[in-house]
Amino acid sequence: MQDPSDPLLSPSVSSSRPDSSQSAAPGWERQTLERLAFETLREQRASRRWKYGLRLAWLVFLALLAWLVLRQNVPTTGPALPHTAMVEIKGEIASEGEASADSIMAAMRAALEDSGSKALVLRIDSPGGSPVQAGLISDEVRRLRALYDKPIYTVVEESCASAAYYIASATDRIYVDKASIVGSIGVLMEGFGFTGLMDKLGVERRLMTAGDNKGFLDPFSPQTEAQRKHAQAMLDQIHRQFIEVVRQGRGTRLKESPEMFSGLFWTGQQAVDMGLADDLGSLDRVARDVVKAEDVVDYTQRANVAERLAKRFGAAVGEGAVKTLRMLPALR
Structure with a gap:
């Protein structure tokens, strides 16, 4: 018998079947394009x-x-209840920091304008900073104390040195911890000089100025004796201003000695003995025993x-x- 599946014996059947790849090609392309589009x-x-x-x-x-x-x-004190107002001076006293004159003075004014505040306490923890910022705050302390007829006290925590003590000396009384750092009544101007190193390296500094002394603080240029004397005269004048502010604020309480205005600093207990501070005390103690208003309201302006x-x-x-x-x- 003949095998009907043999392609040689059934050419009519094989030739009559359509080509599946050719018939499916158009539909496949269309579906692919549609999928890509979607x-x-x-x-x-x-x-x-x-x-x-x-x-x-x-x-x-x-x-x-x-x-x-x-x-x-802005702090809220309710219906003007009696309280001790507090403004914190923390960190470096500088125009761009939180302990700037603008920030501290605005906070002090807000504190003393409140009819419920019985006194203002400056809580200080600062190593110092700008004498200009400190001078502005010190002057404002005196003005506000006379304007509102309210006492202004200082409570020192870790340190109250240099420009920070400049401010504290303007307040009515200064309270410290026995281990606080107080003093450093002096002025400094710091910098570096690299002229010797440049000579060894063979580096030439090319600085053009209009004015003989315009670049006298440039660390890569030599400093003349006249320039050094000029800078020292400026520092001496600011130092005298600092000393005058301390003497005016502390008055007869000071027990002056040659070292007092030399830039040295002392512990809180030593500061009390020397008249640089009045007594040992914390913020809570001053509010409770001195101001007689235990509730403390913080008026510090913080970003x-x-x-x-x-x-x-x-x-x-x-x-x-x-x-x-x-x-x-x-x-x-």
């Missing part, structure tokens, strides 16, 4: 949603940041998290702008 649309939609979501998140963040920055950091982030963001933007401007000549 995938592209989905990716575009997802990308747009991501962009919109990111922009919305930034808007929410910026709105929250603005709200936090605009919030007033919140949002303000610090805003400052850092602004600094970063400014730095980026400066870098961009510096690159412009190279791009032209």
